[in-house]
Amino acid sequence: MRPLFGPLLRPEGTLFRLWAPDAKRVSLALPEGGPVAMEPVEDGFFEVLLPEARAGQRYRFLVGGRRAVPDPAARRQDGDVMGWSVVRAELPPLRQARPPRPWHEVVLAELHVGTATPKGSFEALIGRLDHFAENGITAIELMPVADFPGRRNWGYDGVLPFAPDEAYGSPAALRVLVDAAHERGLGVMLDVVYNHFGPEGNFLPAYAKKFFTEAHHTPWGAAIDLEQPLVRRFFVENALMWLGEYDFDGLRFDAVHAFAPPGGDLLLAELAEACRAVKPEAWLVLENDHNAARWLERDAEGRPRFYTAQWNDDAHHALHVAVTGEVSGYYGDYAEDPVAALGRAMAEGFVYQGEASAHRAGEPRGERSAHLPPTAFVNFAQNHDQIGNRPLGDRLAGAVEPERLAFLRFLLLLGPAIPMVFQGEEAGIETPFPFFCDFSGDLADAVRQGRAKEFAEFFATAGELPDPLAPETMESARLDWDRMTPEALVSFRSLAAQRRRLVWPLLAGTYGGAELRREGAILFWRWRFEAGVLCLLANPDVVPSEIRLQPRQDGVTVGEAVFDGTHTRLGAWSACAWVEPA
Numbered sequence: 001m002r003p004l005f006g007p008l009l010r011p012e013g014t015l016f017r018l019w020a021p022d023a024k025r026v027s028l029a030l031p032e033g034g035p036v037a038m039e040p041v042e043d044g045f046f047e048v049l050l051p052e053a054r055a056g057q058r059y060r061f062l063v064g065g066r067r068a069v070p071d072p073a074a075r076r077q078d079g080d081v082m083g084w085s086v087v088r089a090e091l092p093p094l095r096q097a098r099p100p101r102p103w104h105e106v107v108l109a110e111l112h113v114g115t116a117t118p119k120g121s122f123e124a125l126i127g128r129l130d131h132f133a134e135n136g137i138t139a140i141e142l143m144p145v146a147d148f149p150g151r152r153n154w155g156y157d158g159v160l161p162f163a164p165d166e167a168y169g170s171p172a173a174l175r176v177l178v179d180a181a182h183e184r185g186l187g188v189m190l191d192v193v194y195n196h197f198g199p200e201g202n203f204l205p206a207y208a209k210k211f212f213t214e215a216h217h218t219p220w221g222a223a224i225d226l227e228q229p230l231v232r233r234f235f236v237e238n239a240l241m242w243l244g245e246y247d248f249d250g251l252r253f254d255a256v257h258a259f260a261p262p263g264g265d266l267l268l269a270e271l272a273e274a275c276r277a278v279k280p281e282a283w284l285v286l287e288n289d290h291n292a293a294r295w296l297e298r299d300a301e302g303r304p305r306f307y308t309a310q311w312n313d314d315a316h317h318a319l320h321v322a323v324t325g326e327v328s329g330y331y332g333d334y335a336e337d338p339v340a341a342l343g344r345a346m347a348e349g350f351v352y353q354g355e356a357s358a359h360r361a362g363e364p365r366g367e368r369s370a371h372l373p374p375t376a377f378v379n380f381a382q383n384h385d386q387i388g389n390r391p392l393g394d395r396l397a398g399a400v401e402p403e404r405l406a407f408l409r410f411l412l413l414l415g416p417a418i419p420m421v422f423q424g425e426e427a428g429i430e431t432p433f434p435f436f437c438d439f440s441g442d443l444a445d446a447v448r449q450g451r452a453k454e455f456a457e458f459f460a461t462a463g464e465l466p467d468p469l470a471p472e473t474m475e476s477a478r479l480d481w482d483r484m485t486p487e488a489l490v491s492f493r494s495l496a497a498q499r500r501r502l503v504w505p506l507l508a509g510t511y512g513g514a515e516l517r518r519e520g521a522i523l524f525w526r527w528r529f530e531a532g533v534l535c536l537l538a539n540p541d542v543v544p545s546e547i548r549l550q551p552r553q554d555g556v557t558v559g560e561a562v563f564d565g566t567h568t569r570l571g572a573w574s575a576c577a578w579v580e581p582a
Contacts, residue, residue, distance in 0.1 A: 001274065003237055004045070004230070006073035006162060007059075007087050013051035014087055018061050018071065019044055019230060020207040027062040031084065035062050043230060044208075055089035069203040070160060073234070075241075076171055077147045077163040081201030085163075091175040091245055100249050100281050101187045103308055104375050104507035105138055107413070107496055108189070108420040110383055112143045113168045114152065115433070115477045116423050122169040122177040128481070129184050135426060135489050136496020139187035139283075141252060143384060145174065146193070149200040150438025152474045154384065155191065156254065157198030157437060161238050171246075178247050187249040189283060190242050194235045194267070195258035196220035199443060216260035226263025235267060236274045243279045250283025250308070251275070257289040268295060272306040285378060286310045291350045291366030296376040302510060304376075309418060312377040314352060314366075315345035319381055319411070322540045323404045324396070330359045339540055343523045346415055346536075347516040349377045373511040374416035374527060381408040382422045384433065391455045391465050393434030393477065395425070402428075403559060406491060407540070407573040410558040413495040414577040416503060416527050416534055424479050427488040434466045436474040444469045498556045502579050506531050522547045522570060526580075533580040539570035546570070552578040 008015040020026050021044030027035035028048055038046040038061075053059075058078060060068045070077060074085035109132055117124035132140060144155030147163040158165075164174045181188045196218055197204070204211045211231055216223035226232055242248045259267060272295075275282050284307045286295060291314065297305045317334045318341035321327060327335035334341045334351065341351045349369035357365040369376075380386075387395055396405060405428060412419040424431055439447055447468055455465065466473045509530035517524040521541035527534045535555075539545050544560070546569045551561075555578025560571030568576070 001237070001240060005234055005237055006071065006075055007053075009055065009087065009090075010049070013049050014053035014057060015047060015049050016053075016059065016061075016071075017045055017047040018207075019234075020046055020061075020063060022209050023063050023207040025065060026207075027065065029060040029062050029068060031058050035065075044210075053087060055087050057087040058084035059087070060084060063203075063207045067203075067206060069206065070201075072160060072204055073162045073237075074147075074160055075162050077160055077166060080166070081147055081149050081159050088171055092172055092179070094247065095179050095183065098182050098185075100279075100283075101138055101185070102508070103281075103283055103418070105500075105504055106187060106283070106418050107136055107138045107499065108141055108378065108418060109137045109139070109423060109426065110141045110143065110380075110420060111423045112154065112384065112433075112477070113145060115474065116479050118478065118481070120168070120478070122164075122173040126177055126180045129181055129186060131484065133184040133186055135493045136499075137421075137426065138185070139189060139249065140181065141189040141191060141420070144191045144193050144254070148198055152436050152438040152471065154388065154435065154437070156193055157200070158193055159198045159201040161192070161194075161235075162241060175246050182247070187283070189250040189252055189285070190246075190248045191252045191254060192239065192242065193254045194224070194238075195255045196224065200439060213260060218258045218260075220258075223258070223260035226260055226267045228263070232263065232267045232270055236270055239271055239275055240278050243275055243282055249279075250285060252285040252311070253287065255287050255289070257287075269306065283308045287313075289313065289365075291352055291369070293350065293353075293367040293369040293372060296369070296372050298373065298376075302373070309376050309378050311383070311420075312345065312349060312379050312417065314341075314350050315377065315379045315417070316381065316383070316386060318342040318345045318351055319408060320386070323381075323400055323408060333357050333359045339518070339521055339523065342540055343516050343518055343525070346379075346411070346417070346523075347514040347525055347527075349374075349417075370514070374514075375418055375507055375511075377417040378420050379412055379415065379417040380420040380422070381412060382425055383420065384422060387422060387433045388435050389454075393432035393466070395430055395432065397425075397428045398430040401573075403573045406558050407538070407575060409492060409495060410556075410575050410577070411536070411538060413492075413499050414503065414556060414575075415525075415536060416507060419499075421492075424484065426492040427484045428491075429480060429483050429488070431477065431480050431483075433477045434473055435468045436466075436470075436477065437468055439469060495556075498577075502556070502577065503534060506534050506579065519547050520545050524549065528582070530582060532582050534577070535580055536575065536577045537568065537570065538575040539572065542572050544569060544571045544574075551576045552580065554578065 026046040071085040075088035076086040114120040146158035147160035213225035322338040352366035506529040512528035559574030562569040
């Protein structure tokens with residue numbers, strides 16, 4: 001695919017392009033010398049070839065002769081989003097090309113580059129990669145790294161999606177990080193945001209009004225107009241850059257339920273097709289509150305037709321309600337019978353497969369998902385949203401008993417869905433992850449007020465909130481590596497080894513469906529695969545319970561379990577997993 005957006009290095013110089021269909025004239029501004037007029041060409045683009053411009057050249061665009069704006073497709077930015085765009089040099093070559101790890105072998109850790117290490121950089125994260133490889137994690141997922149305003153951000157306020165934020169390091173440093181992970185046998189995913197731009201530093205409305213539509217609105221304002229082919233092309237080129245130039249193994253697409261219809265479906269189809277043309281085995285993962293199972297369908301050989309998997313919020317909510325008893329906000333949809341919700345989430349993927357959702361004013365939500373393989377779902381007990389969108393950014397490790405945490409960890413690692421932990425969760429640390437950003441003035445006040453209002457609606461008592469604009473709020477989220485001790489990691493490392501032994505060989509073959517049996521609070525799942533049947537027995541309740549069942553003796557158990565030959569008695573928050581012949 002010939003790129004349309006961003007500067008192109010050619011033997012005869014650098015071609016600069018800007019899509020500005022609402023501009024009458026556009027010039028190229030350089031640090032030295034006067035502006036260079038750009039010529040209008042087809043489809044609303046302006047371009048100019050500068051023979052003397054090479055890698056490292058700083059530039060901006062002057063729209064209408066006066067307004068200086070960055071290149072929205074800049075591959076590098078100097079001086080934050082209001083600074084100079086930079087012509088990026090070629091990225092370092094691969095040191096050792098390796099085939100990607102099979103998706104069914106993924107044990108995922110979600111990371112925020114700015115807080116995952118003391119220095120918060122791509123380079124610093126390289127020094128911590130051995131931790132993941134040695135403790136059973138097989139892939140890392142970076143929260144968005146696209147250029148955002150200021151020095152602190154979760155990443156979802158990015159405005160220059162092609163440029164890694166300079167707070168984390170250079171594009172070359174990011175490329176080296178991916179390569180270093182691959183050398184250790186780790187896969188690397190990146191979270192990308194195509195449903196909105198951040199509230200500061202987005203100049204597209206000034207010269208490309210077609211990028212947005214007032215016909216649809218999102219929580220972040222006017223929706224991106226995905227009916228425009230060039231708008232969709234912008235995001236497709238971005239995805240291909242991460243996969244092709246940086247060699248990421250996969251992408252996680254943030255909140256695709258916020259894509260404005262009908263262009264949203266067009267973009268999802270085009271993204272999947274283009275990404276698989278560049279990297280056929282790419283891990284393409286959705287966040288989609290609509291539970292649209294059609295995007296997760298498999299072909300006759302079991303390969304994804306479109307997307308590899310979806311973050312399974314339903315499974316998280318069911319687990320959370322069962323373990324904590326919280327029922328406010330969207331958790332109310334799982335409060336009537338959390339055990340049943342948990343059973344269905346692990347057996348069939350989605351809890352809501354077309355049923356009415358009270359949290360959504362009785363509207364039906366979801367599509368049938370029971371036929372999909374478990375690897376079409378990424379399950380988790382915590383992630384950046386479910387921690388950071390709490391008033392204090394508190395984790396489960398500081399809120400529930402150790403036996404409940406052990407129970408959650410067991411279900412995630414010995415269930416057949418792809419498991420994910422949030423940075424440090426593998427060691428059970430309590431380091432909070434509150435929301436933080438780096439705005440100023442009226443925007444900063446609006447963020448403070450908005451967060452307070454959101455928490456007041458969701459939580460009965462929020463107490464004093466961390467100031468999301470304060471530097472110390474981000475500092476409080478920095479991972480405490482002194483607590484990532486071998487002793488703290490014993491349980492996770494052991495379960496990851498059992499997952500390799502029991503679960504991976506089954507997931508490598510054909511899936512034949514799941515069965516769920518319930519007796520009181522006890523749940524018994526049987527997932528059928530070509531190579532065997534994965535069995536999991538669990539008691540997600542505060543009291544012991546009994547079932548007429550005898551697990552195999554070569555299984556794995558968490559919590560108290562007593563087998564008397566005909567019955568199994570499970571203590572509170574206890575579970576067993578084993579494999580039976582096909």
